[in-house]
Amino acid sequence: MFDHGQPSYAEVNKDILSVMLETGPRYWMLLGTTMSVAVIFFFMPWFYQLIVGVGAAGMNRNAYWGTYLSNFIFWIGLSHSGTLLSAILHITNSPWRKSVYRSAEAMTLFSLMTAALFVMVHLGRVWFVHWSFPIPNQMGLWPNFRSPLMFDVMAITTYLTASSIFIYMGSVPDFAAVRDASTGLRRRLYTIFCFGWRGTAREWHTLGWAYTFFAVFVIPLAVSVHSIVSWDFALSIVPGLHHTIFAPYFVCGAIYSGTAGIVTVMYCLRKYLNFERYIGQVHLDNLGKLLIALSLIWSYINILELFSTWYGGSSFELEALKFKLTGFYAPLYWEMILFCAFVPLLMFFRKFRWSWNKMLVISILINIGMLTERFIIVATSQPRKFLPNAFGFYFPSWIEISITIGSFAIFATLFLIFIKWVPAISIYEVKETLKPLRRDA
Amino acid sequence: MSKISRRDLLQYIGAGGIGAVGGVLYSESIERDVELLIPQVVPPEDYSPGIATWYNTVCNQCSAGCGISVRIREGKAKKIEGNPVHPVSQGRLCARGQSGLNVLYNPDRIREPLTNAGQRGTGNFYPISWDEVLTTIGSRIGRLKIENNASRVRLLTGRVRGHLDELFAQFMGLLGSDHYQQYDFTYPSALKAANKISFGIDQLPYYDIKNADLLLSFGADYLGTWISPVHHSLAYGHMRQGRAGRRGKTVQVEPRMSLSGAAADEWVAARPGTEGLLALGIAHILVSDGHYNGSDRDQWSDVLQAYSPSAVSAETDISEGNIRQLAREFGTSKAALAIAGGATTAGTNAVASAVAVNALNHLAGNLGQPGGIIFNSDQAFSATPGTRQAGMQGILDLVEAMEAGEVDVLLVHDSNPIFSLPDGVGFRQALDKVPLIVALSSFRDETTEQADLILPTNTYLESWGDDVPDPGVGFPVASISQPVVTTLYDTLPVGDIMLSLVRQIGGELPMAMPWRTMEEFVKERWREEYEKRGSADQDFEAFWQAALEAGVWGQPGVMTGDQIVPSGASTIAAITNPASQFAGSETDYPLVLHPYLSASLLDGRGANLPWLQELPDPLTSVVYGSWAELNPATAEDLGIREGDVLEVETPAGSVSVPALIFPALRPGVVAMPIGQGHTAYGRYARNRGANPMDLVSMQIDDRSGDLAWAATRARVRNTGERLQIIKTDGVTRTLGRQILGPKNDHA
Amino acid sequence: MKWGNDLSTFVEKFRQYLKPGYYDEFDYHWTMTIDLDRCTGCEACVVACQAENNLPIVGEKRYAQNREIKWIRIERYWEGEYPDVKMGFIPMLCQHCDAAPCEIACPVFATYHNQDGLNTQIYNRCIGTRTCAVYCPYEVRYFNWFTYTWDEPLEQQLNPDVTVREKGVMEKCTFCIQRIRLAKDNAKDDDRRRVRDGEVVPACVQSCPTEAMAFGDSNDPEAKVSKMMKDPRGYTVLEELNTTPSIVYLKKAHAES
Amino acid sequence: MSISVLDALRPARKPALLGLVAVFGLLIGAWVHGKYFSDRSPVQPIEFSHKVHAADNEIPCQHCHIYADTTPVAGVPSVSKCIGCHKSLPSVRDQPEILKLMAFWENREPIPWIKVHDVPDFVHFTHKRHVKADLECQECHGPVETMDRITRVATMRMPWCVECHTEKNVEHGRDCWTCHK
Structure with a gap:
C-alpha cells in the first residue's frame, strides 16, 4: 500500500497537515489563476446573459436545451462516484479506500455545486428560482410534484445535503487534529468545526456507527439522483430521449465518469501535494479495474440502446438514431465511442494500469467522451423531434463555450480552497491502515 | 447570560441598526414604480376606458x-x-x-411637411410649415393657370377610387389640365382590355368562383394577389367544402406554383408565355369534341383550326392527353370558369391570352350564369373605377412629356413608379427635367425621395373617403372610409390637401369646389346620390349615421339591369396567336425570368411593414429578403446549391440574389418575387434584397398598352459567394410521417 | 388554517388524478377544427395572431437564429417531384392536448390544464426551464430569448388585454383566452351560465379568409365544432403519441377524376 | 460528547446573537418603512380629500368613478367632471387647492394623479365583476370616506387577492387565468 515505506503516525499528521498549514506563493498564484478564469469565463458571460436574456446562448426554437443542460448532467455525473464509492468501499471494508475517499467526496460536493450553478445559468428567469422549492406561501402555490425537474430539485438538494454531512462527519476527528496542530484564530475555528472532539471511546463509537449508517443511506440516494436526472430526458416523449434504459445508463455513465475523475484528481494530489506515500499503485490498479468493469457495462448499455431502438422500429426513433450515427454530430458520437468504449480496454494491460501518466491520459479521455455523450444527447435529439418542418439545428455560442470552460475553473477553485480547509486525506483512517504500531513516534 | 459590557451593547445596537436600515432599503426596493393616473380633461362622448x-x-x-x-x-x-x-x-x-x-403606427411615417431646400435627390429634407408649402404650390399652379398653361401640371396617383378620384378629376378639370393619371402595377389592365374586346364592356366583371365546379386559372393567383384575394378565398372555401357532396375542382396553369397553384388539384406548368395557347387548344377540343353546340360553332371551328392538340402540345410542352383531359373536364363540368392573370396577362401578347381565356368562358356558356362571369351592370354611385389607369403607355407619354420639358409641376400621390417600373422607362431621369415635384405621401418611398416638396398625408385609417369595389360583388355596393383614430402627426388627408390647394389657387376654383374638408365633400356626394335614388323612407342624416356604423351601403339581391350576354362574335374576331415574345435570345439567355407578386409585400408597397417582412412567404417560408428560385434539376445542371449568390442577368440589367431550390418550378425558369429591393421607404424596407423590375426589359403589349413584365429571358451565374436565406422551414418532406392525415383514408 | 386548506385541496386533487375521466369533466372543452381542404396557406391567421397577442417583431438577425415567435405557423410539406409535385399546408398551433406532455414538465405549474380544457401558460409564473418546449411534440411553444421592444410608436398597437412578456418566459397559443374571458364576462352580464356557440372566436379563426377553422365547445353536442369533428376526414396530428389534442384537422380531400 | 459540543460552540454564541438582533432589526425596518415611508399614501398634485367629498357631502363613489360597474376600470374623473360641480360652488372657490384645480382646467391640462391602487401589467382585474358581485368599494380600498389623503390599506398583491377568492369561494377563483393575462 505504501510505495515509499510506511510512515509513522507523526509523519502522517505532518504530511497531511502541512498541506493545510504551509502555503507557498505557488498556491496563491494557482488559486488566483483559477479564480480569475472562473470570473472571466464563467461569471462575466453569465452576467451578460442575465442582462440580455438567455438568447446570448446558441439555443433556439428547435433546441431549447443546450450545453448548459448537458454540462449540468456531466457535472452531476462527475459527482457520482465520490460519495458512492466511498460509501460502498466503506461498507465492504476495503482498506485502499481510506487514502482516497476524502478528496473523492470533495469532488462530489464541488461538482454538485458546479452542476447547481449550471441550473441557474440555464434558467430563463433565475431570479425566481426559489419558486421551484416547496416553500409554504400565502398564495397557496406549490411546485409541481409531477415534474421530473421537481424530482431533480429534491434529489439534488438531498444528495448535496447528505454528501456534505457525510464528508463533514468523516472529517470531524481530522478537524480535531488540525485544531491541535494550530494556534490562534484557526484553532478557535477548528474547535467549532470539530465540535470539541476529544477522541474518547464513546465519540469514536458514535462516529463509527453514524458513519456506517450514512454510508448505507447515501448509496441508494446516489443511484436515485442520476436516475432522476435521466428522467428529465426519459420522461419526455422526444425520440432519442424516451428510453427506459436511460436511468441505469445514466447511473452507470455517472459512476464511470466519476471514477475517471477520481483518477485525475488522485494524480494531481499525488503529484502536487506530495502524497506519494499514501496514494500508490494499489489505488491506481484498483481504480483501473473498476474503470474497465464500468466501461464494459457502459458499452453494453449503449449497444442495448441502439438495439432496442432499431428493434422497436418506430420511424421517429429510427430517424433520430440515424441522425445521431450519421448526421452532423456523428463525429462527436464516434469520438465518444472511441474514448469511452475502446480506449479503456487498454487498461486490461498492466502496463497501462500501473502507469500514472498513462492512466491520467485515459481518465481525461474518458471524461471528454462523457462530456460529449451528454452534449450529443441534448444536441441531436430535440432539434429533430416529430414535425420535420420544425427540424432545426443547435450549435453552442461563444458564451456557452466560455461558460463551460469557466465551470472547470470553478471546480478547480473550490478544490483548491478545500485542500486548505480540510485535510485532503483522512488522517485518522490512514493511520488505521498502518501496520501494528511502531513505538518510535 | 453574564452581564453585557458597553462594548457588546454597542455591537448589538449596531447590528440592530444595520438590520433596520437593510429592512427599509429592502422594502423600498420592492416598491412599485410610481404610475400616474392621467384623466381626460373633457371625455369624448363614446369614451369608456377598458372597453373596445x-x-x-x-x-x-x-x-x-x-x-x-x-x-x-x-x-x-x-x-x-x-x-x-x-x-x-x-x-x-x-x-x-x-x-x-x-x-x-409606422415609425418611418412622414410627420410634417418637408422641403428639400433646392437639393433634389440628396435625401435631405427640412421641415416647413403647411402655410408656406401650400402657398408655394398654390401660387405656382395658380400662375400656370392664369397663363393658360395648366396642362403643364400633371397629377399621377396610385389606385384611387370613389369620390377622391372625382375630387382629383374635378381639380384637374377646373385647372384645365386633362393630365390626371393613375398608375398601379397590380391593376389588371390587359384583362380589362381583353374584356372590352370580348364582351364590349369596359369593366372588370365579377368572377363567381363560389358557385363554380371547375376553376381553370391561367396564371391568376386568385387566392394570393389577384384582384380580390379575400373575396376569392371566401368563394374558394365555399366551393371546396361549402356545398354538401359537391366539391369544386381547381386547375392552375403557371410555370411557378403560386399560392393558388398549391391549393389546386392539378398544377400544369406550361411553357412560360404559352398559357393562352393552351386555352385555345382546350377551346379547340371543346368545339371539335362537341362540348360546344352554339349556333356559331362553325366560326369557332374555323378560328380555332390552327390550335389542334398536337400543335398546342408541341408549343406548350403539355402532353396531348393532358390537354384533352382538361378539355373534357372543362366541357362536362356543370359550372366551369376560366380566369387569367399574373404572368399570363403580362406577356407581349397579354390581351390575346386573356381573350383566349375569355373564349373558353364563352364556350362553357357561363356568361351571366352562377359559377361564371357576372357583369356589374350597375356601378354604384357615379364613380367609374379604373378608367384613369394610365397603363404603361400613359406612363411613357408622361415620361416623354417630362423629357420634352412640358411638365412644370408634377403631383405624385401614393404611387411609386421609380420602384415599380423597369429602369428602361427612364422615369427617374425624366424627373430631372421637371422644375417642381410635389409628393403627397405618408412614406418616403423612392419617388417621394425625388420630390421637392413632400406633403404628408394621413393614412387611410385617419382619412375620410369612400370606395366602390372593383370588380363589384354582383350587386351595387359602396363603402365609407372614416377616420378611426385622431391624426397622429401634423399631416392632412389627401382630400383636404387638395381642397386647401383649391383655396390657395383661387380663381373660380373655390366656387366650384366649396368644400372645406373631404368629409364635407363625401357627405354631400352621398346625399346627392341618396336623393337621386329617391330613397325617402328615412331622412339622410339617419341613413348617413347608419352607413357610417355599417361602413358600407349596398343592395344585396338587387341585380339591376339584365345580365348582358354578349355574342361570341367579337371574341372570335379577336383571337390571335397568344404566344409571348421574349426579350433576349435563347442562346445568350437560356432561362426565362418569371417575376411574381409577393404574397405579403405585393408589388413592394408592403415592404415597410415589419409584420409583413416577418411573415414567412407562403410557399418558401423565406422572410426578410429576396431570392431567385430554380428547379432542382436546373440547379443541379448549373451546379447551384441553396444559398449560392447568383448574378441574374437579362438584356435589361443584372441583380445579385441568393438561390433557392424550389421543387414546383418549371425547369428553365428562374422565378423572383417582386417586393424587395427598396433603396428608400423606411428602416424595414431599405437595402433589403433585390428588385426584379431592374431585370425586366421594356416591352409593351400593344393592345392594352400594358407593361409585359413577364417576357424577359435571363441567365444566371454563380458568383461563388454564399448568403444565408432566412427561412422558418426545416425539412419540407413528411418523411413518411402522417402529419397531413392518415394515409389509407377513404375520404 | 391555510395549511389545512392546502392539504385538503391537495388530497382532493390527487383523488381527481386517480379518477379516470378526470379530463372529461371540464366546464367547457374548447376545441378547434381546421379543414385542410379549405386552408390555402395564406397566413392571414399568422398576422391575426401577431396582432391580437402582442407577438414581438423579432428582427432579421433573430429570425436568422431561428428565434421567431409565431404562436400559429403554417407548416408546408412537399410531396412528389416535378411535375407531379404537390404542396400540403398545415397550420400548427398549440394543440391544447388533454394529456399534454408539457404539463408534467413544468416544476412550478406555470403550465397546467384549467377547467376549460385549455392548456394554459402563466407567463408570470414561468422561470424559464424550457422543459415544456422540449417535451412538446408539436413544437408550438416559444421562448422569449430577449426582451423585445417595439420601434416607437408601434407599441401603441399593443393589445391591452394581453400582457407583454419579458425575457426568459415561455409563451404559446392561448386560444385567445382574453376573448374567452370577455365572452364569459358578457354571459355573466346577461345572466347566462354558459357562453353561446360562436360567441368566442380566436383571432386566427376570425381572420381565416376561407373559413377553414371553426372554434367552440365540444362538450356541447350542438356546437359547430362538435359537428365538424365527426367529419370522416377528421384526424389529429401525431395521434400515436396519445396526447389527445383539442385540435382536429380535416384531411385534404382529393378531386374525383 | 454533548458537553463538549456546547463548549465548542461557545465562541459562536455572540455572532449568532448579533445575527439574531440584525434579523429582528430587519423586520422592524421593513415594518417602519411600510407604515411611514411607502407608496401607500403619496402626496397628490392636488390635496383632494375623499373625506370631504364622500363623507361630509355624501357623494356616492360612482358619481365620479362612473365606469366602475360597467368596465374593467373605475375611471378617474375627468377634469371637466370636477369643474362641473366646482364652478357652482363659490364657497370654496378661493381655497388654494381649488385654485390649483382651476389652473389645470384653464390650461386644459389633465391632473397627473399618482396611482395608489395599482396592479402590475400582467394582472387582469375588472371592477365590473367585483362591483356586480356586490362588493363594497371599501372592502378593497379601505374606509376611503375617512381619508383626507388616500392610503392603500390592502397590499394589492397576489396573496391578498387569493385569500379573498378562497374565502368567498369564487368560482374558478384560484385558476391562474382568472386573474393573470
Whole structure:
C-alpha cells in the first residue's frame, strides 16, 4: 500500500497537515489563476446573459436545451462516484479506500455545486428560482410534484445535503487534529468545526456507527439522483430521449465518469501535494479495474440502446438514431465511442494500469467522451423531434463555450480552497491502515 | 447570560441598526414604480376606458376594397379585422390588410411637411410649415393657370377610387389640365382590355368562383394577389367544402406554383408565355369534341383550326392527353370558369391570352350564369373605377412629356413608379427635367425621395373617403372610409390637401369646389346620390349615421339591369396567336425570368411593414429578403446549391440574389418575387434584397398598352459567394410521417 | 388554517388524478377544427395572431437564429417531384392536448390544464426551464430569448388585454383566452351560465379568409365544432403519441377524376 | 460528547446573537418603512380629500368613478367632471387647492394623479365583476370616506387577492387565468 515505506503516525499528521498549514506563493498564484478564469469565463458571460436574456446562448426554437443542460448532467455525473464509492468501499471494508475517499467526496460536493450553478445559468428567469422549492406561501402555490425537474430539485438538494454531512462527519476527528496542530484564530475555528472532539471511546463509537449508517443511506440516494436526472430526458416523449434504459445508463455513465475523475484528481494530489506515500499503485490498479468493469457495462448499455431502438422500429426513433450515427454530430458520437468504449480496454494491460501518466491520459479521455455523450444527447435529439418542418439545428455560442470552460475553473477553485480547509486525506483512517504500531513516534 | 459590557451593547445596537436600515432599503426596493393616473380633461362622448369599440372603414392595402373593422381602445387602434357585413370581405381579412396597423403606427411615417431646400435627390429634407408649402404650390399652379398653361401640371396617383378620384378629376378639370393619371402595377389592365374586346364592356366583371365546379386559372393567383384575394378565398372555401357532396375542382396553369397553384388539384406548368395557347387548344377540343353546340360553332371551328392538340402540345410542352383531359373536364363540368392573370396577362401578347381565356368562358356558356362571369351592370354611385389607369403607355407619354420639358409641376400621390417600373422607362431621369415635384405621401418611398416638396398625408385609417369595389360583388355596393383614430402627426388627408390647394389657387376654383374638408365633400356626394335614388323612407342624416356604423351601403339581391350576354362574335374576331415574345435570345439567355407578386409585400408597397417582412412567404417560408428560385434539376445542371449568390442577368440589367431550390418550378425558369429591393421607404424596407423590375426589359403589349413584365429571358451565374436565406422551414418532406392525415383514408 | 386548506385541496386533487375521466369533466372543452381542404396557406391567421397577442417583431438577425415567435405557423410539406409535385399546408398551433406532455414538465405549474380544457401558460409564473418546449411534440411553444421592444410608436398597437412578456418566459397559443374571458364576462352580464356557440372566436379563426377553422365547445353536442369533428376526414396530428389534442384537422380531400 | 459540543460552540454564541438582533432589526425596518415611508399614501398634485367629498357631502363613489360597474376600470374623473360641480360652488372657490384645480382646467391640462391602487401589467382585474358581485368599494380600498389623503390599506398583491377568492369561494377563483393575462 505504501510505495515509499510506511510512515509513522507523526509523519502522517505532518504530511497531511502541512498541506493545510504551509502555503507557498505557488498556491496563491494557482488559486488566483483559477479564480480569475472562473470570473472571466464563467461569471462575466453569465452576467451578460442575465442582462440580455438567455438568447446570448446558441439555443433556439428547435433546441431549447443546450450545453448548459448537458454540462449540468456531466457535472452531476462527475459527482457520482465520490460519495458512492466511498460509501460502498466503506461498507465492504476495503482498506485502499481510506487514502482516497476524502478528496473523492470533495469532488462530489464541488461538482454538485458546479452542476447547481449550471441550473441557474440555464434558467430563463433565475431570479425566481426559489419558486421551484416547496416553500409554504400565502398564495397557496406549490411546485409541481409531477415534474421530473421537481424530482431533480429534491434529489439534488438531498444528495448535496447528505454528501456534505457525510464528508463533514468523516472529517470531524481530522478537524480535531488540525485544531491541535494550530494556534490562534484557526484553532478557535477548528474547535467549532470539530465540535470539541476529544477522541474518547464513546465519540469514536458514535462516529463509527453514524458513519456506517450514512454510508448505507447515501448509496441508494446516489443511484436515485442520476436516475432522476435521466428522467428529465426519459420522461419526455422526444425520440432519442424516451428510453427506459436511460436511468441505469445514466447511473452507470455517472459512476464511470466519476471514477475517471477520481483518477485525475488522485494524480494531481499525488503529484502536487506530495502524497506519494499514501496514494500508490494499489489505488491506481484498483481504480483501473473498476474503470474497465464500468466501461464494459457502459458499452453494453449503449449497444442495448441502439438495439432496442432499431428493434422497436418506430420511424421517429429510427430517424433520430440515424441522425445521431450519421448526421452532423456523428463525429462527436464516434469520438465518444472511441474514448469511452475502446480506449479503456487498454487498461486490461498492466502496463497501462500501473502507469500514472498513462492512466491520467485515459481518465481525461474518458471524461471528454462523457462530456460529449451528454452534449450529443441534448444536441441531436430535440432539434429533430416529430414535425420535420420544425427540424432545426443547435450549435453552442461563444458564451456557452466560455461558460463551460469557466465551470472547470470553478471546480478547480473550490478544490483548491478545500485542500486548505480540510485535510485532503483522512488522517485518522490512514493511520488505521498502518501496520501494528511502531513505538518510535 | 453574564452581564453585557458597553462594548457588546454597542455591537448589538449596531447590528440592530444595520438590520433596520437593510429592512427599509429592502422594502423600498420592492416598491412599485410610481404610475400616474392621467384623466381626460373633457371625455369624448363614446369614451369608456377598458372597453373596445369597433369602427368600420375600408382597407387600402391593395385594390380589392375590403371593408374592415378597427378595434379602438382608449383612442388607439389595436386590431383590424374584416367588416362582417361588408360583402367583399365578409368579416375576413388577409395578412396585408391586418398589417394596416403597421402603416398607421409606422415609425418611418412622414410627420410634417418637408422641403428639400433646392437639393433634389440628396435625401435631405427640412421641415416647413403647411402655410408656406401650400402657398408655394398654390401660387405656382395658380400662375400656370392664369397663363393658360395648366396642362403643364400633371397629377399621377396610385389606385384611387370613389369620390377622391372625382375630387382629383374635378381639380384637374377646373385647372384645365386633362393630365390626371393613375398608375398601379397590380391593376389588371390587359384583362380589362381583353374584356372590352370580348364582351364590349369596359369593366372588370365579377368572377363567381363560389358557385363554380371547375376553376381553370391561367396564371391568376386568385387566392394570393389577384384582384380580390379575400373575396376569392371566401368563394374558394365555399366551393371546396361549402356545398354538401359537391366539391369544386381547381386547375392552375403557371410555370411557378403560386399560392393558388398549391391549393389546386392539378398544377400544369406550361411553357412560360404559352398559357393562352393552351386555352385555345382546350377551346379547340371543346368545339371539335362537341362540348360546344352554339349556333356559331362553325366560326369557332374555323378560328380555332390552327390550335389542334398536337400543335398546342408541341408549343406548350403539355402532353396531348393532358390537354384533352382538361378539355373534357372543362366541357362536362356543370359550372366551369376560366380566369387569367399574373404572368399570363403580362406577356407581349397579354390581351390575346386573356381573350383566349375569355373564349373558353364563352364556350362553357357561363356568361351571366352562377359559377361564371357576372357583369356589374350597375356601378354604384357615379364613380367609374379604373378608367384613369394610365397603363404603361400613359406612363411613357408622361415620361416623354417630362423629357420634352412640358411638365412644370408634377403631383405624385401614393404611387411609386421609380420602384415599380423597369429602369428602361427612364422615369427617374425624366424627373430631372421637371422644375417642381410635389409628393403627397405618408412614406418616403423612392419617388417621394425625388420630390421637392413632400406633403404628408394621413393614412387611410385617419382619412375620410369612400370606395366602390372593383370588380363589384354582383350587386351595387359602396363603402365609407372614416377616420378611426385622431391624426397622429401634423399631416392632412389627401382630400383636404387638395381642397386647401383649391383655396390657395383661387380663381373660380373655390366656387366650384366649396368644400372645406373631404368629409364635407363625401357627405354631400352621398346625399346627392341618396336623393337621386329617391330613397325617402328615412331622412339622410339617419341613413348617413347608419352607413357610417355599417361602413358600407349596398343592395344585396338587387341585380339591376339584365345580365348582358354578349355574342361570341367579337371574341372570335379577336383571337390571335397568344404566344409571348421574349426579350433576349435563347442562346445568350437560356432561362426565362418569371417575376411574381409577393404574397405579403405585393408589388413592394408592403415592404415597410415589419409584420409583413416577418411573415414567412407562403410557399418558401423565406422572410426578410429576396431570392431567385430554380428547379432542382436546373440547379443541379448549373451546379447551384441553396444559398449560392447568383448574378441574374437579362438584356435589361443584372441583380445579385441568393438561390433557392424550389421543387414546383418549371425547369428553365428562374422565378423572383417582386417586393424587395427598396433603396428608400423606411428602416424595414431599405437595402433589403433585390428588385426584379431592374431585370425586366421594356416591352409593351400593344393592345392594352400594358407593361409585359413577364417576357424577359435571363441567365444566371454563380458568383461563388454564399448568403444565408432566412427561412422558418426545416425539412419540407413528411418523411413518411402522417402529419397531413392518415394515409389509407377513404375520404 | 391555510395549511389545512392546502392539504385538503391537495388530497382532493390527487383523488381527481386517480379518477379516470378526470379530463372529461371540464366546464367547457374548447376545441378547434381546421379543414385542410379549405386552408390555402395564406397566413392571414399568422398576422391575426401577431396582432391580437402582442407577438414581438423579432428582427432579421433573430429570425436568422431561428428565434421567431409565431404562436400559429403554417407548416408546408412537399410531396412528389416535378411535375407531379404537390404542396400540403398545415397550420400548427398549440394543440391544447388533454394529456399534454408539457404539463408534467413544468416544476412550478406555470403550465397546467384549467377547467376549460385549455392548456394554459402563466407567463408570470414561468422561470424559464424550457422543459415544456422540449417535451412538446408539436413544437408550438416559444421562448422569449430577449426582451423585445417595439420601434416607437408601434407599441401603441399593443393589445391591452394581453400582457407583454419579458425575457426568459415561455409563451404559446392561448386560444385567445382574453376573448374567452370577455365572452364569459358578457354571459355573466346577461345572466347566462354558459357562453353561446360562436360567441368566442380566436383571432386566427376570425381572420381565416376561407373559413377553414371553426372554434367552440365540444362538450356541447350542438356546437359547430362538435359537428365538424365527426367529419370522416377528421384526424389529429401525431395521434400515436396519445396526447389527445383539442385540435382536429380535416384531411385534404382529393378531386374525383 | 454533548458537553463538549456546547463548549465548542461557545465562541459562536455572540455572532449568532448579533445575527439574531440584525434579523429582528430587519423586520422592524421593513415594518417602519411600510407604515411611514411607502407608496401607500403619496402626496397628490392636488390635496383632494375623499373625506370631504364622500363623507361630509355624501357623494356616492360612482358619481365620479362612473365606469366602475360597467368596465374593467373605475375611471378617474375627468377634469371637466370636477369643474362641473366646482364652478357652482363659490364657497370654496378661493381655497388654494381649488385654485390649483382651476389652473389645470384653464390650461386644459389633465391632473397627473399618482396611482395608489395599482396592479402590475400582467394582472387582469375588472371592477365590473367585483362591483356586480356586490362588493363594497371599501372592502378593497379601505374606509376611503375617512381619508383626507388616500392610503392603500390592502397590499394589492397576489396573496391578498387569493385569500379573498378562497374565502368567498369564487368560482374558478384560484385558476391562474382568472386573474393573470
